[in-house]
Amino acid sequence: MSADDTPRTPVIGILVGSTRPVRAGRQLADQIAELARLRSEADITVIDLAEVNLPWLDEPKMPALGDYQHEHTRAWARVIDGLDAVIVVSPQYNGGYPAPLKNAIDTVYAEWRDKPVLLVTYGFHGGSMAAQQLTQVFGVVKANLLEPPIAISATNDDRDASGHLANPCELVERHRAQLEVGFAAIHTALGC
Template sequence: MPRLLIITSTTRPGRIGTAVADWVLDLAREHGGFDVEVADLAEIALPFLDEPDHPSEGAYIHDHTRRWSAMVDAADAFLILAAEYNRGITAPLKNALDALYAEWAGKPVGYVSYGMSSAGLRAVEMITPVAVALGMTPLPDVVTLPLREVLDPDGRLNPGERRARGVHLLLEELLRYTEVLSQLSKRTNSSR
């Protein structure tokens, strides 16, 4: 069964990102097409670019980078929970992407974005060229969570059935891309 790594993008105490991660994790398990793991960037706590060599060398000297490398390398697909901060990508997510190189390549990435005015779409627009530069294949459709609509008066996340169906369709598409990219990778490796 292919492995899906759900990546949070926020590290602030009291963040809504943990509720988004729990919701998406439940939907991914219910979907059943992937072995699912969550990479909570707050728990992983990667320092900012503290490796002396460029990530493309893969010569990591720090245990935290080696653990992050192993987690990303083991994944067959990624689902980034893209929070938008000040019309852009969060610093912890950019750092987590930039910390590695080859581990991302040849794998699909989907997005569930959230935020206020653009529901996180501006963050996705900034993440996508980074994902392409790292060799990932971004899916075209994004599930958006406009926080003014999906938070109830008590501040609890309530995305609703329509958005849950959107995540299910996104997971289906991720599964298709994972299968195709896996076959492409096998052909490329066998021709070497």
């Protein structure tokens, strides 16, 4: 087999949907990434919107036209385009999901089409309202939403005095069965 015939390792992005300075999102995403690396041969990469620092949508044309004017938009498009699947890790904020995540979705368009997307929401009761909204929006951009979405319940008992998750490993372990189903759905979608 020549080097060109070597199958490419799929890349799964874990998108951190919250950007607050003290947040559970990055802790959860890192922990989910560790679990995913244990059971997957894919390349698992955490994409933190707090680090991407995408500007608020400032494209003069509708992103659906694909005529991106700004290099930061083209860079974000390359990030999403380069992922074979995305695990979106989102909190529930006041019955919805965070504005920076909506901005990250809306900034590009075609790059989401047919992209396998697994939703992982969290909140006191699993963030189901955020999952409902994300389901609607990812449906509009024609992503391949994988079922079932994963709901992580985190109460105040799961936090330390600073507001961080006291034991993200234990929290993720508590939801491991759901996450394993999600990882399997991604692998089925990727045909590997």
